Amino acid sequence: MPLQYINEMLGLPELQLHSVLSQNATEVHLEASPVAYKQPCPICHSEQSVKRDGRNKSRKIRHVSIFGKKCFLHIPSLRLACARCNIGFVWSYTWVGPKEQYSRLFRSQTVNQALGSTAAHSARMQEAPASTVQRMHQEALPAENERLLEQAWRQAKDTPELVLGIDDFAIKKGHTYNTGIHDLRGETMLDLLAGRKLDALRAYAEQHPDFLNLNPKAVVMDLAQTYHTWISECFPKAIRIADRFHVHGYVIESVQAVRKSVQSTLSPRAKIILKSHHRLLNPPADSLPEKSRTQLNQLLAFSPLLREVWEWKEAFTHWYDYSPNLHVAQLGFTRWCQQGEAIKHEAVQSALKTMRNWEEEIVNYHHCRWTNATVEGRHNRIKAYQRRHYFTRNRRCYKAGILIECNRQRLLG
Template identity: 75%
Template sequence: MPLQYINELLGLPELQLQQLVSIDTKEVHLEASPVAYKQPCPLCHSEASVKRDGRNRTRQIRHLSIFGRKSYLHVPSIRMTCTRCRISFVWIYDFVGPKQRYSQAFRAQTVEQTLGSTAVHSALMQQAPVSTVQRMHQEALPKACEHLTKQAWREAEDSSNLVLGIDDFAIKKGHTYNTGIHNLRGETMLDLWAGRKLEDLRAYAQANPQFLALKPKAVVMDLAKAYHTWITECFPHAIRIADRFHVHGYVIESVQEIRKSIQHTVSPRAKATLKSHHRLLNPPIDQLCVKSKAQLESILAFSPLLRSVWEWKESFSLWYDCSPDINVARLGFMRWLGQGETLDHPAVRSTLKTMRNWQEEIVNYHHCRFTNATVEGRHNRIKAYQRRHYFTRNQECYKAGILVECNRPHLTS
């Protein structure tokens, strides 16, 4: 292939290829030089007083792969002198930083691969040392995080109907938690901080006036009292919504408690059937296939109480999906509570007590139908990131990595 086509393939207009130094099955070495003869002085920005003053050693720069081989550019390190400013400087290339051995394009491609994978995988793809890939990732992470975070906050501040989602995720289950705040409309993560107790939430609000300047229409969260107390203090006019899937979990838990209680009263064969197909009791019936519906019918036939509480659970799903407005939803919720009172079981009574205590927040779902489903999906991304990076010890890199991981699919980096 002629050198001019290779030059276009490299995408470096500031260089002109001179010759092909060597080529084998793994590497391509190309000699290149700047197209311009002189370069402006970095102080006076003039070429009139600049003269060339010889060359130092040739620089070998790793660039993007071509023809399935690693490519290396051999470029001269040209010494320049400005007679006006009386300074000497070395030719500054746009495609590579000073004293660097990897081009900007190679770094960008490597970092892009690392953000969605691991340093080991990216190093294997680029045929580069793992330590080098990790260093590139650590250098690019703060800038990418700053850009994406500013963009996410700008969208939240400019939104006229902002809906926030708040939830925590575990670093160590049962011991250490982080809390994240999310823009549910923009599907972005705004920030995260250590802790989930009320004092941790208040400390974050005091340290971040940008958060208090937001004007959310609604805030979606689970039934943790600390969250509702904190949001009432920060945004007294915002609608507090109990997350649908957390609320629904209480009803499903009562169904499973009744299933466990009747397992001890049936035959061993029926007990095995109940235990093996217990997950069929959780989803709405319209999400099951024909075979699963038949299996569900067989386990509901073991107990009238189990059938009744399952129908109570199904009516709760219908209430969520079919209530046309807040007034109808409030009446339907009261009827659903009355239906639950006919089921004489401790698990149902415990669930009804929780539902009455949080009645207003549960019904508020019908003001604006948002849930923390995207937040839970983002938590899965965070857990995968933590496993890939083995819980980065540097807290700033840990936070920046999570924010980039969560916001990169929805924002431009």
């Protein structure tokens, strides 16, 4: 192939290829030099008084692969001198940094592969040392994170009816947690703060005025009192919505508690059937296939109490899905609570107590139907990232890596 076409494949218009030094099954070595004869002086920015002053040892630069082979460019390290400023300097290439052995395009390609997987995987793909890829990844994180965060915050500030999502996820279950702040409408993660206690949340708001400058229409959270207190202090006009997933979890827990109490009174055969298919009680009946519905009817036939609490759970799902407006939702919620009061079981009464305590936040769902579903999906992505990177110890890199992991696909398409 002619050298001019290889030059186009490399994407380096400032270089001119001279020859192929060597090639084998895995590598190709190319000799190249700058197209221009001189460069401007870094002080006076003029070429008039600049002249060449010899060359140092040539540089060997790893570039992106061509023809399925590793590509190495051998370029001259030209010495230049400016008579006006009386200084000497070395030719500066825009596609590779000074004293670097890898081109910027190679580094960008390698980092992009590492961001979606691991440094070890990217190293195998590029046939480069894993430690080198890891270093490139760590160096690229701050700038990439800052760029994506700036775009995410600008998008959140420009959103006319901003909806925020607040939720925590575990670093170590039962011990250490992080709290994420999410733009639900823009599907981005705005920030990550350590801890989930009220003092930590208040300290974050004091240290980040950009957060207080947001003007959210609504904020979606679980039923943690800490979050509701914090949001009511930061955004008193925002609608506080109890996340449907977490609210529905309380009802499902009561159904399973009734199932366990009923299960202990059944015959051994019926007990085995109910225990092995207990998950059929959780989803809406409409979402089950025909075979699962038949099995569900078999389970409900074991106990009138189980059927009654299951119908109560189904009524709650129907209330969420089909309440046309806030007024109808308030009336429907009252009727649903009255339906639950007729069920004489401790678990149901406990769930009803929680529902009444959070009635306003639960009914607020019908102001604007937003949930933290995308946030929960993002938590799965974060957990996968933590497993891949073995819980990165450096807090700065850990935070930047998670924010990039959550925002990169959405903001970059």
